[in-house]
Amino acid sequence: MNIISKKYNKNKAFTLIEMIIYISLMTIISLIMVEALMIVLRSNKTSFTEINIRNSGYGAMEGMLREIYSSESIDEISNGVLQMKQNSDTNIVRFATSSASALNFYEGAGTPILVGPLTSKGILVKNLIFTKIDTGKSLAIRIQMELEAEVNGITKNEWFYSTGILRGSY
Amino acid sequence: MSKKINNFKFLYGMTSVNYKKGSALVEILVAVFIFSAILGSLITASSMYLRGAGDSLRSAKGAYLAQEGVEAIKIMRDTGWSNISTLNNNTDYYLYFDTSSSTNNTWKATSTISTIDSIFDRTFKLYSVNRDSNGRVVLNGGTLDSNTREVNVSVSWRLKGATTTKVLSIYITNMQ
Numbered sequence: 319m320n321i322i323s324k325k326y327n328k329n330k331a332f333t334l335i336e337m338i339i340y341i342s343l344m345t346i347i348s349l350i351m352v353e354a355l356m357i358v359l360r361s362n363k364t365s366f367t368e369i370n371i372r373n374s375g376y377g378a379m380e381g382m383l384r385e386i387y388s389s390e391s392i393d394e395i396s397n398g399v400l401q402m403k404q405n406s407d408t409n410i411v412r413f414a415t416s417s418a419s420a421l422n423f424y425e426g427a428g429t430p431i432l433v434g435p436l437t438s439k440g441i442l443v444k445n446l447i448f449t450k451i452d453t454g455k456s457l458a459i460r461i462q463m464e465l466e467a468e469v470n471g472i473t474k475n476e477w478f479y480s481t482g483i484l485r486g487s488y
Numbered sequence: 489m490s491k492k493i494n495n496f497k498f499l500y501g502m503t504s505v506n507y508k509k510g511s512a513l514v515e516i517l518v519a520v521f522i523f524s525a526i527l528g529s530l531i532t533a534s535s536m537y538l539r540g541a542g543d544s545l546r547s548a549k550g551a552y553l554a555q556e557g558v559e560a561i562k563i564m565r566d567t568g569w570s571n572i573s574t575l576n577n578n579t580d581y582y583l584y585f586d587t588s589s590s591t592n593n594t595w596k597a598t599s600t601i602s603t604i605d606s607i608f609d610r611t612f613k614l615y616s617v618n619r620d621s622n623g624r625v626v627l628n629g630g631t632l633d634s635n636t637r638e639v640n641v642s643v644s645w646r647l648k649g650a651t652t653t654k655v656l657s658i659y660i661t662n663m664q
Contacts, residue, residue: 336513343516347523354527361534365541372545379552449585449593453566455663458559460585460593476545477605480552481559481595483566 360472367467367474374437375465375478378421381436383482385411385423386459390486398446400459401430404486415443421463442466444475457487543647546607547654550643553610554656557583557641560595561612561660567594569662572614572637580611612641617659625659635662 382400389402389411398415412424416435419442424430437443445464450457460481467474560583564571575581581597603609615638618630625636639660644653 339513340516343520347520351523351527354531358530358534361538365534365538368538368541368545372541372548375545376548383555449587451563451594452592453563453594455566456563458563460556476549478549478552479556479604481556481563483559483562 363472367469370467371476374441378436386482389484400448458483554643554654608645610643
């Protein structure tokens with residue numbers, strides 16, 4: 319009994335200091351952990367918005383340029399709206415921003431019918447400027463498009479630029 | 489009988505508690521190392537992912553700018569071959585969008601340095617083209633074809649200290 323009591327007292331003194339060290343270490347570790355996790359989460363949000371913008375920018379630019387290349391004449395051109403004729407005027411393609419700020423693609427013989435959006439959900443088309451270029455021999459369209467993505471409070475804006483000649487206009 | 493068990497319980501309980509508390513410091517140290525290793529690798533992986541996403545966004549934008557450069561040169565050619573023939577070979581030119589005429593906007597060449605979105609540098613260089621007696625483009629010999637030029641459009645951008653360059657190369661001919 320004497321031995322046990324002695325051992326118990328000796329260890330009790332150690333435990334107190336240990337507890338202080340333990341608590342302070344745990345506080346430091348959890349602070350670092352929380353901070354590091356916040357950085358990781360923020361980075362992931364940023365890269366998620368960047369990937370979102372990239373995918374929509376790529377899809378929209380590719381879709382518009384492909385139709386420009388296979389078009390013959392321009393029907394309607396203004397900010398946010400581009401309508402062109404293809405295949406000896408038998409097919410009409412139209413790009414227009416919707417009320418929800420997505421970029422919609424329409425196609426049809428007489429009146430173009432909505433095919434679907436070229437931008438993904440959560441992407442806003444902030445600016446879409448079409449400029450007509452007439453060389454006398456050919457027609458071309460310059461595209462300037464600004465996309466905005468918002469993921470959990472992180473907003474990112476990006477401009478995309480390109481120009482395409484209507485191959486059928488030669 | 490019951491006293492014996494109680495004593496045993498007391499003895500066992502104390503040793504157990506003392507053993508655990510004595511090792512706590514070492515355990516914390518090990519835990520700290522494991523946690524920091526895991527977090528370190530997480531942060532590294534995340535930053536690599538982030539850099540990849542940024543790279544891919546700039547690369548997509550750069551590709552469209554290079555494509556636009558090629559189309560702009562074709563537009564200059566379509567407007568008049570003199571837009572191309574008066575330019576010097578082997579010299580860096582920039583492109584600018586001329587909106588001075590409200591009815592006829594067009595792309596033009598300039599030697600004035602311009603940067604797109606403060607990130608992208610887009611230049612183009614012209615090279616003379618020689619053809620042999622069969623009209624084939626040759627790198628050596630042949631005779632100079634004044635109605636053909638080789639065009640290199642290059643788009644470059646900096647990202648985290650490294651420069652990436654995309655080059656598109658085409659031949660352009662006078663269509664008259």
